[in-house]
Amino acid sequence: MTPEALLDVCLFLHDDRAHAYDMLSSVTAVDYVEFFDVVYHLTSISRNASTVLKVRLYGRDAPTVASVTSVWAGADLQEREIYDLLGVTFTGHPNLKRMLTWEGFQGHPLRRDYLEPPLPYTWPHGG
Amino acid sequence: MTMHTQPVIVNIGPHHPSTHGVFRMRLTMDGENILDVEPVIGYLHRGSEKLAEERQYTQVITLTDRMDYVASMTNNQAYVLSCEQLTGITPPDRGMYLRVIAAELQRVVSHLVATGFFLQDLGAFATPLMYAMRERERVLDLFEMLCGARITVSYMRIGGVFQDAPGEFWPALRRILDEFPSFIDELEDLISENEIVLSRTRGVSVISGADAVNASITGPVLRASGVSWDLRKAAPYDVYDRVSFDVPLGEHGDNYDRYIIRIREIRESLKIVEQCVAQIKPGLVRATTAMLFRPPVGESYVPIEAPKGELGFYLVSDGSIAPYRMHARAPSLINLTLLKQMLVGWKLSDAIVSFGSIDVNMGEVDR
Numbered sequence: 114m115t116p117e118a119l120l121d122v123c124l125f126l127h128d129d130r131a132h133a134y135d136m137l138s139s140v141t142a143v144d145y146v147e148f149f150d151v152v153y154h155l156t157s158i159s160r161n162a163s164t165v166l167k168v169r170l171y172g173r174d175a176p177t178v179a180s181v182t183s184v185w186a187g188a189d190l191q192e193r194e195i196y197d198l199l200g201v202t203f204t205g206h207p208n209l210k211r212m213l214t215w216e217g218f219q220g221h222p223l224r225r226d227y228l229e230p231p232l233p234y235t236w237p238h239g240g
Numbered sequence: 241m242t243m244h245t246q247p248v249i250v251n252i253g254p255h256h257p258s259t260h261g262v263f264r265m266r267l268t269m270d271g272e273n274i275l276d277v278e279p280v281i282g283y284l285h286r287g288s289e290k291l292a293e294e295r296q297y298t299q300v301i302t303l304t305d306r307m308d309y310v311a312s313m314t315n316n317q318a319y320v321l322s323c324e325q326l327t328g329i330t331p332p333d334r335g336m337y338l339r340v341i342a343a344e345l346q347r348v349v350s351h352l353v354a355t356g357f358f359l360q361d362l363g364a365f366a367t368p369l370m371y372a373m374r375e376r377e378r379v380l381d382l383f384e385m386l387c388g389a390r391i392t393v394s395y396m397r398i399g400g401v402f403q404d405a406p407g408e409f410w411p412a413l414r415r416i417l418d419e420f421p422s423f424i425d426e427l428e429d430l431i432s433e434n435e436i437v438l439s440r441t442r443g444v445s446v447i448s449g450a451d452a453v454n455a456s457i458t459g460p461v462l463r464a465s466g467v468s469w470d471l472r473k474a475a476p477y478d479v480y481d482r483v484s485f486d487v488p489l490g491e492h493g494d495n496y497d498r499y500i501i502r503i504r505e506i507r508e509s510l511k512i513v514e515q516c517v518a519q520i521k522p523g524l525v526r527a528t529t530a531m532l533f534r535p536p537v538g539e540s541y542v543p544i545e546a547p548k549g550e551l552g553f554y555l556v557s558d559g560s561i562a563p564y565r566m567h568a569r570a571p572s573l574i575n576l577t578l579l580k581q582m583l584v585g586w587k588l589s590d591a592i593v594s595f596g597s598i599d600v601n602m603g604e605v606d607r
């Protein structure tokens with residue numbers, strides 16, 4: 114699915130009575146180096162059904178996709194986590210800032226090319 | 241004459257006895273009244289998902305123990321179920337029964353801890369908590385018989401469980417099953433009709449069913465709001481389709497409902513263990529699998545009903561010996577989504593109680 118279509122598709126899946134995906138179980142993202150996949154696991158409590166949505170984002174500099182918090186409030190903390198650890202920006206998110214790492218942290222640790230910065234101190238015996 | 245006061249920002253935590261770990265709330269207060277809430281988390285972040293990327297599939301089981309450390313068995317179960325979907329391994333019957341027995345005992349323990357600390361937060365200092373902890377000890381002794389560990393169990397394996405239950409396990413389990421209902425009655429006698437508990441928890445921090453579903457809230461918190469959703473019924477895994485049990489539901493979605501739901505679920509869990517003990521047959525407990533294996537390229541996600549809600553591990557395999565990506569869908573984290581809505585408008589002392597009623601575990605929130 115293209116990132117532009119995401120919000121419309123989500124609204125349709127949420128509102129349409131034949132689908133009625135009223136709960137967003139999980140949001141996560143995977144770094145495949147050439148592109149990022151943002152993965153949405155949807156659940157319909159009334160129909161007892163589930164499905165998976167995937168959005169593919171190309172480019173490593175600023176992967177951006179619309180936030181689905183307006184459709185499912187449950188995306189709030191999960192999108193913040195993805196922003197923090199994988200550096201995917203969600204436009205329209207009410208409070209998009211780092212959550213698990215601290216303010217001023219550099220980089221996004223769950224990216225495949227993340228390298229830990231060298232320690233600012235050394236132990237007497239090395240290492 | 242009315243007096244105008246400045247709103248004051250109060251930090252609760254991260255090192256505060258009522259925050260169940262290292263949770264921090266930034267409260268904007270007008271006197272005793274809460275105007276705004278900002279949860280600040282990440283103090284216990286250990287990067288489990290990153291660590292998993294450089295470990296073999298079997299080794300990751302030990303990482304899952306350390307996520308929700310009050311319910312390690314169910315973490316193990318969610319992870320191995322996801323791995324089994326990835327590889328297509330089917331565990332033998334006895335292994336699945338042992339998993340369900342262990343998982344339900346773990347649910348009892350987790351709910352006891354939740355209830356004990358919830359009452360502690362209410363001001364019922366130490367007594368109910370010590371009662372709950374005393375009974376928890378006995379279940380942990382059972383875990384020690386199963387796998388040698390009490391908290392970080394790593395009991396489940398891809399394709400079954402680590403080992404069969406030893407001979408002394410079954411009489412000890414029998415004693416617990418016989419004595420637990422009267423202990424729950426004792427706890428309920430103390431608490432459930434207590435006037436202070438009722439007046440402090442009834443109608444406080446109400447979550448409606450629709451709001452809870454929209455905010456992806458799962459587990460006892462969702463069921464307290466009257467939504468019948470239990471993955472053990474909706475998508476049965478292991479042997480949950482062979483046992484019968486009820487799903488207790490709340491009516492109002494307030495703090496009292498969240499407490500009483502857990503008490504009722506303990507009784508249902510004991511019923512499930514009872515049926516498993518009756519149904520379990522001798523046999524193998526673990527399918528023959530290699531310790532080091534390469535699953536086919538693909539991905540898997542098996543959500544289970546952990547004590548705190550829907551727990552699932554999203555695994556991506558690139559055909560190597562380690563997961564390409566592992567993501568834990570942590571119920572403790574996602575149940576915090578509605579925290580602001582629950583607390584705004586209530587007093588500071590209610591904030592502590594409402595936070596306790598969600599039953600979060602910081603090890604799982606931060607991972």
